[in-house]
Amino acid sequence: MKTPRAAAFAGIVFAVVILVAFAILLQAIQPRAGDTGAWARDKASAVNFALQLIPVAGVAFLWFIGVLRDRLGPDEDKLFATVFLGSGVLFVGLLFVAAAATSAIVFAAQEPGFLAGATFRLARSLAFDLTSVYAMKMASVFMFTASSLIVRTGFTSRWTAALGYGLGLLVLLFSQSAPLTLFLFPLWVLTVSLTILWEQWRDAEPRAAAREPASPPLAPEA
Structure with missing residues (x-):
């Protein structure tokens, strides 16, 4: 599979999988202020399923980063490339740690008295802050730098860069304070990936037409 198409498919896999995981988790887990931890027992199966999706999304996202860097090649600016790669890797790492902390809460919730103690509040606050503060801040930095690379190199439509700047600022x-902002980053990655696929398909049609052999001349009549 050629590089732009591989990046697009990796981005689509990441976006779809992480959107499903976030939707399940937000439906199951209450906001932090009123969280009693009942979800860790009552909705343990749904939460565990969502947590199992996160490594899949993380691997797809790392593939998305790698293929995009290969696509940029010598046009890649060292400053932007360093922040682009670093913020993406940090986002995945922080998301993995937050998922592990949430999984530990589900496991420990089977012990009597755990949900009423300080240990639950500590673990819950850790998982919440790792996701909504640190991981998502890195996601916003990734959107800013990726959008800047789009503007500088034009490897896809520049309107996706404007969208990335706007959504990155919101994140x-x-x-x-707004849990629904979790969905903005994967939605932007999905938009960029679909745009790359569309441009590949649009540019492939004229090339395919140019490669078609011309019709042979008609034989002269006897």
């Missing part, structure tokens, strides 16, 4: 400012 940066409101990820801790």
Whole structure:
């Protein structure tokens, strides 16, 4: 599979899988202020299923980063490339740690008295802050740098860069107070990936037409 198409498919896999995982988790887990932890027992199966999706999404996202860097090649700016790669890797790492902390809560919730103690509140706060504060801030930095690379190199439509700047600002400012901002980053990655696929398909049609052999000349009549 050629590089732009591989990046697009990896981005689509990441976006779809992480959107499903976030939707399940937000439906199951209450906001932090009123969280009693009942979800860790009553909705343990759904939460565990969502947590199992996160490593799949993380691997797809790392593939998305790698293929995009290969696509940029010598056009990649070292400053932007360093922040682009670093923020993406940090996002995945923080998301994995938050998922592990949430999984530990589900496991420990089977012990009597755990949900009423300080240990649950500590673990819950850790998982919440790792996701909504640190991981999502890194996601906003990734959106800013990726959008800047789009503007500088034009490897896809520049309107996706404008969208990335706007959504990245919303994530940066409101990820801790508005849980629905979790969906903005994967939706942007999905938009960029679909745009790359569309451009590949659109550009392939003229090339395919140019490669078609011309019709042979008609034989002269006897």
